Amino acid sequence: MDVRIGITQTPKELEVELKDDADRDKVVADIEKLLKTGEGVLWLTDRKGRRVGVPVAKVAYVEVGAPTAERRVGFGAP
16 A cells, blocks of 8 residues: 655655555554644654654645555556
8 A cells, every 4th residue: 555645845745655464544544643633743664664754744645545455457447
């Protein structure tokens, strides 16, 4: 599952590829909880075990992609 984070005052995005077994609903709930408070650091661990932290005050948007198993490529993709 991919998580794409837009950072304020920069045109670049931060893309983190989470482990295949990551629980999408839990990831979204954790992100929502932090964004509501507006304080702290959003920490995500990618599939290689690296931890990525973004100050919540600098988050412009978060896009959570579909789990890897749900991705379809080619002529059969919607």
